[in-house]
Amino acid sequence: MLEGLMGIAGKFYKAFIEGERWKLYLSGLGITLEMTVVALIFGMVLGVVVAVIRTAHDQQRPGRRNILLSILNALCKLYTTIIRGTPMMVQILIWGFVIFASSRDKVMVGIIGLGINSGAYAAEIVRGGLMSVDVGQSEAGRSLGLNYLDTMRFIVIPQAFKNILPSLGNEFITLFKDTSLVNTIGAAELTYQAMRIGGRNYDYMPPLIGSALIYLAIVIIFTWLQGKLERRLRQSDRR
Amino acid sequence: MIDVKALSKSFGDHLVLDSIDQHIYPGEKVVIIGPSGSGKSTFLRCLNLLEEPSAGTITFDGQVITDPKADIDKIRQQMGMVFQHFNLFPNMTIRRNITLAPVRTKLMSQAEADDTATALLKRVGLEEKADAYPAQLSGGQKQRIAIVRALAMKPKVMLFDEPTSALDPEMVGEVLEVMKELAQEGMTMVVVTHEMGFAREVGTRVLFMDGGKILEENEPHAFFSDPKEQRTRDFLSKVL
Ligand SMILES: Nc1ncnc2c1ncn2[C@@H]1O[C@H](COP(=O)(O)OP(=O)(O)OP(=O)(O)O)[C@@H](O)[C@H]1O
Numbered sequence: 331m332l333e334g335l336m337g338i339a340g341k342f343y344k345a346f347i348e349g350e351r352w353k354l355y356l357s358g359l360g361i362t363l364e365m366t367v368v369a370l371i372f373g374m375v376l377g378v379v380v381a382v383i384r385t386a387h388d389q390q391r392p393g394r395r396n397i398l399l400s401i402l403n404a405l406c407k408l409y410t411t412i413i414r415g416t417p418m419m420v421q422i423l424i425w426g427f428v429i430f431a432s433s434r435d436k437v438m439v440g441i442i443g444l445g446i447n448s449g450a451y452a453a454e455i456v457r458g459g460l461m462s463v464d465v466g467q468s469e470a471g472r473s474l475g476l477n478y479l480d481t482m483r484f485i486v487i488p489q490a491f492k493n494i495l496p497s498l499g500n501e502f503i504t505l506f507k508d509t510s511l512v513n514t515i516g517a518a519e520l521t522y523q524a525m526r527i528g529g530r531n532y533d534y535m536p537p538l539i540g541s542a543l544i545y546l547a548i549v550i551i552f553t554w555l556q557g558k559l560e561r562r563l564r565q566s567d568r569r
Numbered sequence: 570m571i572d573v574k575a576l577s578k579s580f581g582d583h584l585v586l587d588s589i590d591q592h593i594y595p596g597e598k599v600v601i602i603g604p605s606g607s608g609k610s611t612f613l614r615c616l617n618l619l620e621e622p623s624a625g626t627i628t629f630d631g632q633v634i635t636d637p638k639a640d641i642d643k644i645r646q647q648m649g650m651v652f653q654h655f656n657l658f659p660n661m662t663i664r665r666n667i668t669l670a671p672v673r674t675k676l677m678s679q680a681e682a683d684d685t686a687t688a689l690l691k692r693v694g695l696e697e698k699a700d701a702y703p704a705q706l707s708g709g710q711k712q713r714i715a716i717v718r719a720l721a722m723k724p725k726v727m728l729f730d731e732p733t734s735a736l737d738p739e740m741v742g743e744v745l746e747v748m749k750e751l752a753q754e755g756m757t758m759v760v761v762t763h764e765m766g767f768a769r770e771v772g773t774r775v776l777f778m779d780g781g782k783i784l785e786e787n788e789p790h791a792f793f794s795d796p797k798e799q800r801t802r803d804f805l806s807k808v809l
């Protein structure tokens with residue numbers, strides 16, 4: 331019994347402490363977080379653009395259809411259909427081994443793949459958020475003579491953003507976990523490091539369980555922060 | 570000032586405005602009354618194209634605003650609108666609510682707009698609320714802010730859609746007071762309201778709408794003392 335425990339401790343020692351291996355996990359986690367944050371921002375920008383185009387298209391007044399807007403709208407639909415209709419794993423493999431096969435900056439390739447994927451989901455979240463804002467708000471903006479984009483930018487989007495903050499938090503968590511898929515194209519994030527150490531020690535159990543615990547800890551911390559932020563926002567509504 | 574010819578509006582196959590002809594002259598205070606669902610709001614909202622008319626033309630200051638090529642943003646800058654539910658922007662301070670449109674439409678610099686906002690707030694006795702958010706105000710205060718927000722654009726005409734209907738009774742007076750002052754200054758106004766006292770006192774002309782038509786119109790004294798149509802008499806006997 332005691333011997334068994336000692337054996338496991340030894341395995342973990344070998345996977346984490348020996349040769350300062352913990353530094354590899356740390357650098358992997360750093361890259362994981364970097365990819366998450368940059369891809370999230372990238373995806374959000376993409377999502378807002380797509381959502382505004384699609385909403386603007388749907389809100390056009392009859393008899394005043396704009397051809398350019400119809401083309402953009404068709405492109406946006408195509409984009410969300412393809413991204414949401416294919417597995418993320420396959421998308422990342424295509425980015426890494428087909429489109430950017432010769433690129434050596436695999437982290438960047440991963441960010442592009444994750445960001446473009448996230449944008450398609452963020453677009454739907456943002457679109458829902460835009461629709462959740464009372465139409466009286468945009469009517470008031472337009473009745474003052476503000477144009478469509480200014481009304482969106484100063485009035486509707488800020489209010490929509492507040493409404494969708496919880497969904498965006500969830501998107502952050504999803505994206506954070508999905509970065510692990512990028513190990514397949516060789517970006518040196520947390521899962522990649524765990525796999526490498528596992529391979530070197532011929533023992534995958536300690537590094538994989540360890541990395542799972544690291545992911546879990548970060549998600550728990552983030553969920554807690556998110557809850558706090560939401561309570562704060564709800565209070566500011568009640569003042 | 571505003572000329573309406575054969576204006577019709579349907580939602581699907583529901584005809585809400587039935588070929589309305591109307592002319593609003595500068596300085597007039599036109600009060601629109603009528604039963605719920607008669608098309609009052611729809612008529613008012615067509616005047617600044619918040620609703621797209623199904624047929625007919627509207628001309629404002631010589632421009633045909635129903636023309637697809639008309640610059641609707643420019644036209645709306647000259648027509649203020651006040652809504653039943655205020656529609657202040659909750660994500661901005663009162664000052665920014667007032668200055669956003671004049672600054673973004675390049676009517677004023679930020680400094681000019683700030684001065685205008687201060688002067689307008691003083692006028693309605695709310696200058697200390699400049700840095701508050703809408704959620705911190707009472708309904709009557711919100712509606713007074715909504716009125717000066719529209720005034721900051723220096724409009725030529727003001728449209729009001731039941732501006733006091735969402736207010737607690739004790740706040741109706743303060744809003745009507747602001748509207749009366751505005752009327753005295755000579756503003757052209759089109760007001761949908763259920764406040765018959767206001768119609769009598771401030772209106773220069775009363776329109777009675779029913780079933781998507783303007784059934785009867787007259788100057789207030791004659792309108793209320795001697796209504797011609799049976800439908801008008803029925804309606805007035807219910808609300809007076
Ligand atoms: N966006 C819309 N879609 C479909 N029907 C509508 C729409 N807006 C208004 N209507 C219908 O048009 C009719 C007239 O509405 P409108 O709001 O102009 O009436 P109103 O005279 O202002 O009534 P109230 O006194 O209740 O405000 C109503 O039957 C209403 O249901």
Ligand SMILES: [Mg+2]
Pocket residue numbers: 609610611730731
């Ligand atoms: Mg109405």
